[in-house]
Amino acid sequence: MKEYCVILFQTVTQSVWTSRLLKKAGIERKMVPIPRSLSADCGYCVRVLRDDAQRVRELLDRSGVGCARIENYQ
Amino acid sequence: MSMHTGIFSHAQLADRIGMVLQAEKAAAVYFDNAATSFPKPPAVIGAVTDYMTRVGGNPGRSAHARSVDAGEAVFAAREAAAELFGASNPMRVLFASNATDALNLAVQGILRPGDHAVTTAMEHNSVIRPLREMEARGVALTVVPCPDGRLDPERFSRSVRGDTKLAVVNHASNAFGILQPLRDIAAVCRERGIVLLADCAQTAGIIPIDMERDGIDLLAFAGHKGLYGPTGTGGLVLAGGFDTALLRPLKFGGTGSNSDSEVQPDFLPDRYESGTLNAAGISGLNAGIRHIFSLQDGVKSVHSHKKMLADRFINGVRGSVRGFTGYVPAERIETGVVSFNIAGMEPSEVAYLLSERYGIMCRPGLHCAPLAHRTMGTFPGGTVRFSFGIFNTEEEIDLSIQALGEISSGKR
Incomplete structure (x- = not known):
């Protein structure tokens, strides 16, 4: 079974930006609702494979998307 | 996902948009792009339609x-x-x-x-x-x-x-x-x-x-x-x-x-x-x-197109439009916006005749800029303003020069 992380941001604008960056980089991603256990926000976050988490972190640091939280996702 | 809008397919819609825009373009000369530009590129209409449908x-x-x-x-x-x-x-x-x-x-x-x-x-x-x-x-x-x-x-x-x-x-x-x-x-x-x-x-x-x-x-x-x-x-x-x-x-x-x-x-x-x-x-x-x-050269090509149209207009009216007063030399007009007056006529009268007789649409008056008009000595009467866009052509400029020539010489 695949293991996932979710990347949470302050604003969905960052989520959309990240989704577009990951798409360009060929990294599997999906927009999913923010898990209630992680935040009370009604928006969405970006789900990626746990194995890609480090690559994603580096990509975000390089691109200027801004602060993000990466959490394990069941 | 289906690309049907419910009324037309997107391809049918694009064809209709293209036809309507062509008909509108042929019916009138639009020189009021500084107020809002017209026509819009078909891709703009397509994007709005895509969002709506x-x-x-x-x-x-x-x-x-x-x-x-x-x-x-x-x-x-x-x-x-x-x-x-x-x-x-x-x-x-x-x-x-x-x-x-x-x-x-x-x-x-x-x-x-x-x-x-x-x-x-x-x-x-x-x-x-x-x-x-x-x-x-x-x-x-x-x-x-x-x-x-x-x-x-x-x-x-x-x-x-x-x-x-x-x-x-x-x-x-x-x-x-x-x-x-x-x-x-x-x-x-x-x-x-x-x-x-x-x-x-x-x-x-x-x-x-x-x-x-x-x-x-x-x-x-x-x-x-x-x-x-x-x-x-x-x-x-x-x-x-x-x-x-x-x-x-x-x-x-x-x-x-x-x-x-x-x-x-x-x-x-x-x-x-x-x-x-x-x-x-x-x-x-x-x-x-x-x-x-x-566009080839992007914004630069828009700038040069507008400068070309403004130059052609200002050079063309000189000598052929009686009582024409411009307020800015052509070389200082950067955005395809030309303010002018025709001696003995109100700006609103000129604009009305242009619209009614020739289908040329522009904006007369103070253009929500009384301060700028005071600075340029055109307050409170205002000016006629032509503002050109990327879809305007040299032929349209020439038509407007001819129209202003007729209006200024009393052939109304």
């Missing part, structure tokens, strides 16, 4: 496909605007309903009673009215005279005081097409620690702009003029180094973020974008900006 969701409010796609459409427009203006980060593109809305956010958001602001004598009411309102609330205001319509950076520098917080400068006049020396003014602002707000309503998509290079802190733009988006679009772009603590939001409300809090978020763009955005319009705006990018 397929995308449909509220950007950033949910994780279903329509909301996600709407968020993508809005973000694509942020990226396009950031690229167009040389902004460092698309998160610093804030959408507003027009340039006036963006200017109000900046002016009201920055100034506090006791501050001093400087502006020019070439401003549109979208700048001078908010500033006069702030003056009534206790802000000191200096309006720097602009002989011949141009702001002298030296004179501007002398108007700056120790308590000057904001300078608001019209990049190009909506009534006269004169460009201000923004980079020289920015240098003064940098040196004196003043925030520079540039009103680029008339230059976005027409004059190449690079916020970092040009030293602009805040850039207000209209989406529906030189960017060929729908009405109801515009925005404020913040330079990379601009400290958002200086700018209070004008509106507070739902953002789709921090929903557990009753307090406005402090991060971009949500701090300044409360309530549902005009996602349909912004989708069109994205297509409009990308249309400009798609």
